[in-house]
Amino acid sequence: xxxxxxxxxxxxxxxxxxxxxxxxxxxxxxxxxxxxxxxxxxxxxxxxxxxxxxxxxxxxxxxxxxxxxxxxxxxxxxxxxxxxxxxxxxxxxxxxxxxxxxxxxxxxxxxxxxxxxxxxxxxxxxxxxxxxxxxxxxxxxxxxxxxxxxxxxxxxxxxxxxxxxxxxxxxxxxxxxxxxxxxxxxxxxxxxxxxxxxxxxxxxxxxxxxxxxxxxxxxxxxxxxxxxxxxxxxxxxxxxxxxxxxxxxxxxxxxxxxxxxxxxxxxxxxxxxxxxxxxxxxxxxxxxxxxxxxxxxxxxx
Amino acid sequence: xxxxxxxxxxxxxxxxxxxxxxxxxxxxxxxxxxxxxxxxxxxxxxxxxxxxxxxxxxxxxxxxxxxxxxxxxxxxxxxxxxxxxxxxxxxxxxxxxxxxxxxxxxxxxxxxxxxxxxxxxxxxxxxxxxxxx
Numbered sequence: 383x384x385x386x387x388x389x390x391x392x393x394x395x396x397x398x399x400x401x402x403x404x405x406x407x408x409x410x411x412x413x414x415x416x417x418x419x420x421x422x423x424x425x426x427x428x429x430x431x432x433x434x435x436x437x438x439x440x441x442x443x444x445x446x447x448x449x450x451x452x453x454x455x456x457x458x459x460x461x462x463x464x465x466x467x468x469x470x471x472x473x474x475x476x477x478x479x480x481x482x483x484x485x486x487x488x489x490x491x492x493x494x495x496x497x498x499x500x501x502x503x504x505x506x507x508x509x510x511x512x513x514x515x516x517x518x519x520x521x522x523x524x525x526x527x528x529x530x531x532x533x534x535x536x537x538x539x540x541x542x543x544x545x546x547x548x549x550x551x552x553x554x555x556x557x558x559x560x561x562x563x564x565x566x567x568x569x570x571x572x573x574x575x576x577x578x579x580x581x582x583x584x585x586x587x588x589x590x591x592x593x594x595x596x597x598x599x600x601x602x603x604x605x606x607x608x609x610x611x612x613x614x615x616x617x618x619x620x621x622x623x624x625x626x627x628x629x630x631x632x633x634x635x636x637x638x639x640x641x642x643x644x645x646x647x648x649x650x651x652x653x654x655x656x657x658x659x660x661x662x663x664x665x666x667x668x669x670x671x672x673x674x675x676x677x678x679x680x681x682x683x
Numbered sequence: 684x685x686x687x688x689x690x691x692x693x694x695x696x697x698x699x700x701x702x703x704x705x706x707x708x709x710x711x712x713x714x715x716x717x718x719x720x721x722x723x724x725x726x727x728x729x730x731x732x733x734x735x736x737x738x739x740x741x742x743x744x745x746x747x748x749x750x751x752x753x754x755x756x757x758x759x760x761x762x763x764x765x766x767x768x769x770x771x772x773x774x775x776x777x778x779x780x781x782x783x784x785x786x787x788x789x790x791x792x793x794x795x796x797x798x799x800x801x802x803x804x805x806x807x808x809x810x811x812x813x814x815x816x
Contacts, residue, residue, distance in 0.1 A: 541722055551723035554716035569712045572725070573705075620780075636787045642723045657726040661733065664784060668737060671780055 429456060429501060437495050450490050453501075454483065460502060461486050464509050468517070478513055485512030533571035536561055538652040541643075551643045551653060572654070620667045628663045635660055693753040699743035699767050704736045707751050711763065714753050718761055720810050728763070728808050731788040735765050735804045738781045742769040742802070760790070760809035772800030 432449045439446035465478035489505035544552035558565040646653040697703035715725040749767045756762040775794035791807035
């Protein structure tokens with residue numbers, strides 16, 4: 383580990399440990415001050431005690447839960463430290479800290495005492511991995527240039543502002559005029575918001591169109607009533623597999639026929655974010671359909 | 684700027700592989716912007732085109748091309764016709780996930796299978812919200 387990337391708890395004991403190299407994709411951490419907390423011998427002893435307790439107790443034992451909470455709390459500064467390394471990438475440090483904390487919880491559950499590794503050494507890559515997965519899920523796996531990220535944010539703000547003014551979502555021409563940039567830049571910015579789409583399309587085989595699933599029952603159409611029960615049975619597990627917010631957004635768009643802007647307002651995120659979540663959810667549902675079909679192995683034709 | 688009635692059709696032909704779908708998206712965006720569609724509308728149409736492309740690519744013949752034709756649809760719409768030779772020539776079922784998504788996102792969906800198993804998906808979208816000229 384380099385000094386700059388060194389988490390506090392790993393400072394002395396892990397100087398020579400492998401596995402903690404700074405993430406080459408992460409921005410320079412030079413400017414990021416390390417957490418203030420010093421790691422005393424007493425802390426270290428307490429950490430050891432807690433880890434032993436966790437290892438020895440059943441998962442649902444309240445004492446284990448308490449020990450887990452305490453060890454997570456002890457390492458929260460580390461989670462925050464790692465989260466800050468990924469700031470300026472379009473996600474708030476608060477969100478990233480939460481994501482890192484999830485990684486921290488996973489690390490607690492997976493840690494093996496007898497491997498002779500410091501907990502923080504073990505937990506750091508787990509937390510970084512969780513953050514990177516978060517970005518990947520959010521669709522930022524393709525590195526979006528800073529200029530486009532800023533543009534995307536500017537477009538997002540302008541979209542909200544113009545929508546409020548006119549009561550509808552703006553056109554590309556209106557956004558370009560408002561931000562005083564060429565229309566082409568607006569198109570670039572919109573596409574960068576969807577950068578993940580190329581991935582999801584590569585990654586999924588797509589729907590074969592032979593399955594019985596549909597959200598169609600509430601959308602009208604003469605065939606909608608046909609096989610409604612079956613369709614509901616297929617689509618509900620798909621919907622249920624989405625995170626709550628995504629599910630709500632899909633339902634609002636496809637069941638309640640709300641526009642992306644209306645959804646954005648109601649959910650409290652930007653229209654571009656709604657668009658991104660919709661595309662991601664559809665891709666995810668599509669993948670699951672294909673998997674479900676493969677499982678059923680009953681493809682006609 | 685929009686001059687739908689006199690705009691000529693535009694045809695884009697790409698290898699039937701996921702990596703090229705981004706080109707269709709870019710073309711859709713540019714065409715929609717030209718027609719003064721709102722951002723909401725553009726994103727819906729892009730989602731629909733993604734979905735249609737995913738369906739077509741899932742069953743595309745090995746070295747097939749995906750042809751995308753953009754036609755101005757008077758008075759204020761855009762028609763996107765995507766066609767690709769497929770292995771099975773399956774029709775697009777009306778109770779399928781894809782159909783549902785497409786019909787929710789655009790105004791008109793027509794899917795046809797030619798005798799040579801070329802699947803064609805035709806999407807038409809109109810400028811739904813009043814935009815001041």
